Structure formats: C-alpha cells, structure tokens
Amino acid sequence: MAAYRADFERQPVAPDWLQSLRAKGMARFEALGFPTMKNEDWHFTSVAPIAERIFRAAMTSKTGVSSEGSTAGMVAGADLKRFTFDQPTWHTLVFVNGEFSEDLSSYAGVGNKIRVSSLAKAIRSGVGRPERHLGKIAGFDNHAFTALNTAFIRDGAFIELQADTVIDAPIHLIFVSEGRGESISHPRNLIVAARNSRASIIESYICVRDTPYFTNAVTEISLGEGARLDHYKLQRESEKSFHVGTTQIRQARDSQLHSFSFAVGGLLARTNIYTCLEGDGATCTLNGLYLADGVQHIDNQTSIEHIAANCPSHEVYKGVLDGRSHGVFNGKVYVHPEAQKTDGKQSNNNLLLSPTARVDTKPQLEIFADDVKCTHGATVGRLDEMAMFYLNSRGIGPETARTLLTYAFAADVLETIELEAMKTELEKMVLARFAGTAAA
C-alpha cells in the first residue's frame, strides 16, 4: 500500500479536475484495500499474489533511459508484428507501459469525424474535454482495482466518434508491457460514440518479456442513441504476469454493443465486462473465450444491468482448462423493476482437459420485473469419448483428435467474430494452444 501511496505522490501535477479525481481514487483504494475472497465478487479468486508484491510504476519516457526520449526505444515495431493480424489498413495506437507511443502508432487515415488521441494529450490540451466522462462510467466505490487505476490516470486512448460517423477499418489499441522488473501500468481508455455512429475497436494486451509485471486497465465506453460498437478485448499477457482489466459501458436507447473477450495470458488474470442498458431497445452481446493451462488462473466477470425496457442481452462464455489451471466465470444479469420485456440469455460452458484443471462457474440472475424472458445455464464437461474414438478410428491419433475436439468446442464463439483476419488468427491460436500437451 505504502508503495502505491509513494508513487501516487510522485505523479507530476495535472489539471485540477484530474488531481481531484485521482485523489478520490487513491482515497477509495486505500479505504477498500485489495479485495479478499470474502468479497462475493472475488469468491473464487485470491489476489494475494498481487497484494503481496510491490509493483513500482513502469518505466516511461519521462522516467526511462531511452535515448530517443521515447518509450518507443524500448519496444520495436517488429516486436508487435505478430499481434497486428497483418492488417495494414487497421488504425493502430500503441501504448508502451501504459504510455502512448506516437512512433509505433499509425492512424493517419482515420478521418476528421473521429477524434483519436492519447488521453495524456487530451488532458494537457483540454481538447475533447475528457473530464465530461472520465470516472463517471467506471464507478470505483466498490471496485478497488478501478479506484487504483483512477488514482493513476495519466494515459490511454481517447476516441470520440461524431454523430452518424461510420468507420470501416477497426481501431486497434495495443498495450504492450515492456516488463522490466515488477512494474505496474494503469492504462485508462475512454470511448465516446455519439448518435448512430459505428466502429470496431480492439484492445490487445501483450508483452515483450515473460516477467511478473502487472497491468491494471480500465476502459470507459459511452454509446449514444443508435450507436453500435464492436469491442474486442484480447488479453494475451505473459504467463508470469498479472492482469486486471475492467471495461464498463453505458448504453443509450437502441445502441448495440457486441463484446468479445479473449483471455489466454496471465498467471492471474481477471477481466470484467460491465454494461448498463439504460435506454429502451438497447442490445448487448457478450461473448468470451478463455483458455488456460499450467498454473494459470483466469477469471471472467460480466454484469448486464437491464435498467430500461425492451432490451435483449445475449451472452455465451466458453472456457478450456488444462494442466492445473483454474477458470472462473461469474455472470450477473440484473433486471430492474422498470425493465419489462427483457430478453436475456446467458450460458457458460467449460471443457476440462485434465483431471487437475478446475473451474468455478456462477451465473446469477436477479429479476425484479414481472414480464421478462430470461434463461441461463452453465456446464462443465470433458472430451467426449465416443467422439474421440470416432476420430481415432479414422486414423487421427489422440493428440490431434484432442486438438480438433477442443477447437470444435470453441468454434461457435469464435464464429461470432466479425473481423475475418482476427477470427482466423484466434482459431489458429486455439488449435495450437493445446496441441502436443495431451498426457502421454
């Protein structure tokens, strides 16, 4: 705790509004402390490995020793190549240890109806007035990690779409941890999509070194009337690292959110996707896939709050757990009294590939309206022996068969990805992930 306070005190001076927001975040974090397993939201996940370590603020261009005076010197474009899906037309914003890198980014063709900038720049210049939204979507009264992130708001992506703007090429935000020592970064993103605008935004969390760093990210998203956002979060951190990421969304009338969360990295990783359906007819689809092996612990929490009426929400999360890994799914669907005609479907399916892998799944449905249609369900299973034999009887050995059946299990959630290049790449990753790990 003291180390966080020390780093907090050491931050350069910011505009008053931010100084005050950060101070509130720090105070709340200090009051809450790290969550324990007694906290219902953290019942299956112990964050002791994070709480017990002392993570220091990650090196940036201001504190670092890079000769170019930029964090770009610490990470080269070539390091990022395998994470960019080989799509030169996509707009790319790269952040190294949480700090924007102009050199590694390319988004010149994004057009003038969209404001794309680093949050640091917007804070400095005041352009776009990020204070209108920052800290107002991602509440931190009861969320220690969001409070901690808020205490350290400094940089991230700030994307604003004007009304009726449709952007065809996806915007890819790449957060790369350079991973020197036990360091922490707090990326903070803000996406504001005005009426009837439409975009695809990807957040990739990656690393260049296999070290125990900590990423504590928060993304706030505001969707105006009729806006549509396809949001992809790809958590591909180092398997020695720690990741807590919260994406929080507010949806106005008739807006559409398509969220896909892919989690494969981290020794201990938690992804929160929380959305509030605040206007009539708003829809959300939350899909996810988590793959863990070794001693990884991958936790996913989602929350869909139906505040307005006539909102459909669909959610499918799937998990594949191998080795001694531990998966967690906790999905809340909360239907307020006014949210009549809610149509909510939620499912979570898990495949355990080894006898020592474990999963805890907790779908939660709380309904306070009387005219709603809500279903939920969870399954935990192993590979089907008959399917295994069927493949073997065609000459396909146990390892390939296992890979194929694992891929088949995940296929339908991957199928929901609308970006073809990403879908193909993630399919390959799923095929490769569990290949050759079958017990001899």
Added chain:
Amino acid sequence: MLEINDLHAGIGDREILRGITLRVKAGEVHAVMGPNGSGKSTLAQVLAGNPSYQVTQGTVTYNGQNLLEMDPEVRAQNGIFLAFQYPVEIPGVSIAYFLRSAYNEIRKAKGMEEIDPLEFLDLVEEKLKLVDMDQSMLSRSVNAGFSGGEKKRNEIFQMAVLSPRLAILDETDSGLDIDALRIVAQGVNTLRSPENATIVVTHYQRLLNYIIPDFVHVIANGRIVKSGGKELALELEEKGYDWLQNVDAGAGAVA
C-alpha cells in the same frame, strides 16, 4: 488378411463375445448376421479398437500382425475402416477439415507427404458423386444435424475417400429407405476389389440383395452358430433367427 481365433470380449464384467473364430481373405465379402444383442456390433467395435470393450481371451491377426496390440488410429492407418452404426456428431469441425486430417494422418503413417489441398478436393469431389452427395456437404460440421440417411452416406463417403483394405460396415442399412440403401450398396460395390475385404454386419437380409456376400455367418449369444454361402441369408429371411438360437453354440463356433 484377418484371422480371429476364439475371441472373447465384453464391457466390464459382462462378456458379450464368447469365442468367435473367423477367417477373412482378401477379395472376400463376409456378412455377419444375428438377432439384436447377439454381439455382432460388439465384434465390429472390437475389431476397430473401441477402448470401451475389453478383450479377455483369444487372438486377432491382421496381415500377420497382432491387431489387438494396435491403437485404433494405427488400425485405421493400416487400412481398417469401421462404418459406424451411430456416427458421432462433431459440431464445429467441417467434413472437409476432418477428412483431410484423417487422409493426411494415414499418409503420414505410410511415410508419405501431405496431400495438396486442391488435389484432395478433386479426389473428394469424385467420391461425393459415388454416394450422390452435394459438394456443399463438405463445409457442414461432421454429422451435426444430419438425417439418419445422410449420416450413413457420409460414412460410405469417408470410406470411399480413405479407401481401406478391410471395411467393416456396422448395420449401415438400418434406418435407410430403399433409395439410400441402393446408393450405399453401390458405393460399397464400387470399392470391392481383389485386394480388399469387407465385413457387412446386418440384422436384415435386404442389404445382401445389393451387396452379394461370399460367406454368411450367424452370431447368437456371442458365438458363430452357423456359417454358409449367400443362400444362408435367404434361409434366415424365411425362417428368422429362432431356429438357430437353439442350435448348440459350441458346435458352430469351431469352423
């Protein structure tokens, strides 16, 4: 090609096969018939290597090798093919991908290179015609949502592509209408050759109107109780199985 001697097998403590002895030579078609629960499907599963069944006694030699020591994929790589009575659904894996994986695994086992995808497509298209199936089939998930007839035709299609040396058809005729039956039989007949052998497991005689067997064996209570030529099938059609169930099983088992 295949020599089965005094084969005993079952699931857990339940013995289903109680001493099967059978010889199959290259170029031959053998029909294995019998009432429900006689053990004929178990024989098919055991030959393909289903790990749910345990062999407790006896030997099976395939082209001079001990078949019972081979894993199921090794059996397939050596030319054994089982057309399943209940083909398994695998949602999420396309037939094209599944079959190309199988084809390449078999080639790899023979020390051959993987097939060129376009060359494979040519091969597959030719075999699709054999079972009267459309090319759109290839992109569908393996057996998922297929009708009974489609599943059986898909089995014969796979057999045609993988061109096995010993094909075992387990009740491939059950649930087929007469047109589908004809298509399936035609597929099997096209693949007959002096180098290959086929074991047709069936409850009914009607498939044997289309696939003419060289030998017919009747299984009852886990033993072969009678063997004969194709005319035995007609006799069974006329008299049913009851008269054979009373035959002293021990006598029939020793061929």
